[in-house]
Amino acid sequence: MNITSIAGMNTKKKTTQGRKKIEIKKIEHLNTRQVTFSKRRSGLFKKASELCILTGAQIAILVNSPGGRFYAFGHPTVDVVIDRYLNNTNNNNNNASSSQGSTSQKLPPPVGEFNQHYMAVSKELEAEKLRREVIHESKASNSGEVMWYEEEVDGMEVEELEEYLSALVELQRKVLVRADELMMIKKAPMFLGPNMSGGVGYSTDVYSTMMMIPPSVMPPAGFDFGFGYNHID
Amino acid sequence: MNITSIAGMNTKKKTTQGRKKIEIKKIEHLNTRQVTFSKRRSGLFKKASELCILTGAQIAILVNSPGGRFYAFGHPTVDVVIDRYLNNTNNNNNNASSSQGSTSQKLPPPVGEFNQHYMAVSKELEAEKLRREVIHESKASNSGEVMWYEEEVDGMEVEELEEYLSALVELQRKVLVRADELMMIKKAPMFLGPNMSGGVGYSTDVYSTMMMIPPSVMPPAGFDFGFGYNHID
DNA sequence: CACTATAAATAAGA
DNA sequence: TCTTATTTATAGTG
Numbered sequence: 001m002n003i004t005s006i007a008g009m010n011t012k013k014k015t016t017q018g019r020k021k022i023e024i025k026k027i028e029h030l031n032t033r034q035v036t037f038s039k040r041r042s043g044l045f046k047k048a049s050e051l052c053i054l055t056g057a058q059i060a061i062l063v064n065s066p067g068g069r070f071y072a073f074g075h076p077t078v079d080v081v082i083d084r085y086l087n088n089t090n091n092n093n094n095n096a097s098s099s100q101g102s103t104s105q106k107l108p109p110p111v112g113e114f115n116q117h118y119m120a121v122s123k124e125l126e127a128e129k130l131r132r133e134v135i136h137e138s139k140a141s142n143s144g145e146v147m148w149y150e151e152e153v154d155g156m157e158v159e160e161l162e163e164y165l166s167a168l169v170e171l172q173r174k175v176l177v178r179a180d181e182l183m184m185i186k187k188a189p190m191f192l193g194p195n196m197s198g199g200v201g202y203s204t205d206v207y208s209t210m211m212m213i214p215p216s217v218m219p220p221a222g223f224d225f226g227f228g229y230n231h232i233d
Numbered sequence: 234m235n236i237t238s239i240a241g242m243n244t245k246k247k248t249t250q251g252r253k254k255i256e257i258k259k260i261e262h263l264n265t266r267q268v269t270f271s272k273r274r275s276g277l278f279k280k281a282s283e284l285c286i287l288t289g290a291q292i293a294i295l296v297n298s299p300g301g302r303f304y305a306f307g308h309p310t311v312d313v314v315i316d317r318y319l320n321n322t323n324n325n326n327n328n329a330s331s332s333q334g335s336t337s338q339k340l341p342p343p344v345g346e347f348n349q350h351y352m353a354v355s356k357e358l359e360a361e362k363l364r365r366e367v368i369h370e371s372k373a374s375n376s377g378e379v380m381w382y383e384e385e386v387d388g389m390e391v392e393e394l395e396e397y398l399s400a401l402v403e404l405q406r407k408v409l410v411r412a413d414e415l416m417m418i419k420k421a422p423m424f425l426g427p428n429m430s431g432g433v434g435y436s437t438d439v440y441s442t443m444m445m446i447p448p449s450v451m452p453p454a455g456f457d458f459g460f461g462y463n464h465i466d
Numbered sequence: 467c468a469c470t471a472t473a474a475a476t477a478a479g480a
Numbered sequence: 481t482c483t484t485a486t487t488t489a490t491a492g493t494g
Binding site for chain 1: 488489492
């Protein structure tokens with residue numbers, strides 16, 4: 001006696017074997033990869049859209065497909081969210097002092113979170129040092145017993161930060177060197193996967209936006225580090 | 234399907250009623266909304282991460298929680314993707330800088346050109362992967378014996394690059410985590426989860442980054458970055 | 467692209 | 481948080 005017999009022999013033919021578990025690692029087969037990209041990308045946008053509606057969050061998603069296409073989702077708009085990100089990350093301080101009065105300006109050279117955070121961390125490090133000094137001084141004018149722990153922790157923090165920062169810089173250097181080496185050694189011919197049939201088609205909800213940027217002209221051969229993409233919109 | 238269910242005599246006590254279908258509209262109850270935001274936000278990032286790994290896509294996600302917090306996901310880095318988007322959107326270059334902020338020309342340490350190179354390296358890495366893939370696939374439709382050496386070398390290069398990049402990002406993540414920890418511990422009475430302190434960090438795949446930027450990362454005392462972003466477009 | 471069986475995500479509870 | 485029952489997302493196929 002087995003399950004099958006108990007169930008009363010399902011005579012219906014299985015047309016598919018259903019979903020299979022897959023390992024999360026790069027899909028080697030090109031076609032499968034493209035199909036998966038397509039399905040999952042829309043799934044991702046859908047999830048984002050739901051999250052926006054359900055919670056009122058504001059979200060921007062930028063996707064560069066492996067095939068060189070560009071997809072974007074944004075609520076209320078990609079630009080709004082990115083803009084806030086840049087302004088937030090860069091200088092969180094209010095422009096209470098530095099007047100600038102330009103409503104709309106070009107984006108400075110490609111700086112980025114790295115720089116910004118680097119600066120933020122440096123800044124924090126300075127603050128830490130300062131704070132440590134203060135603590136040290138105030139300790140002098142107190143019984144000074146309560147503080148030892150705090151100071152210790154404080155010191156560690158400062159040192160750790162310093163360590164990270166310098167390691168960071170060092171690593172940077174290595175990457176640069178390595179990059180240069182590689183670029184000299186080879187200039188591989190590029191190839192873009194076979195044609196995909198374009199088309200986005202996503203029923204957007206009320207106030208989010210989604211779009212697909214046309215297969216920007218990535219240099220077919222000879223890689224170009226300049227930005228060979230095109231206009232969007 | 235199991236014997237019990239077949240027999241129709243499931244004696245197991247139901248402890249919950251399981252997931253319920255919900256309508257996709259703004260969740261009114263504050264607490265429910267926050268919980269949902271939290272769960273779905275991480276679900277979204279996970280999906281994005283998988284998509285990156287599976288297909289090699291490059292993705293950036295920016296999320297403004299209704300509570301005013303900022304979360305970001307990026308592969309290989311938020312910046313890389315945003316920069317590309319920006320450069321596409323207004324495909325023009327600008328080297329405007331100078332201008333205002335004369336206060337502190339304290340240039341960001343050695344980081345200056347870093348992003349450019351990082352992008353270059355990332356791109357090169359992608360090119361390598363693609364090239365390798367092409368080789369691999371063409372090998373399949375050939376006798377496929379001639380290529381092994383080339384592929385091997387190729388692989389080594391890719392791996393080396395990956396190593397550098399991931400190490401870099403990892404280090405970057407550490408700095409961010411550290412910075413955020415410091416800021417949280419000292420400035421905000423945030424709760425600390427068992428696994429992650431302060432809401433930073435996510436240990437998914439090789440070289441994507443995720444982070445949470447606290448509501449306010451304020452410069453301690455008069456600190457000036459010397460330049461600031463503005464509007465885009 | 468439609469379909470299905472299965473894997474995953476997740477709404478409620480505890 | 482962790483658990484569980486369901487709803488969703490999707491891998492493999494035709």
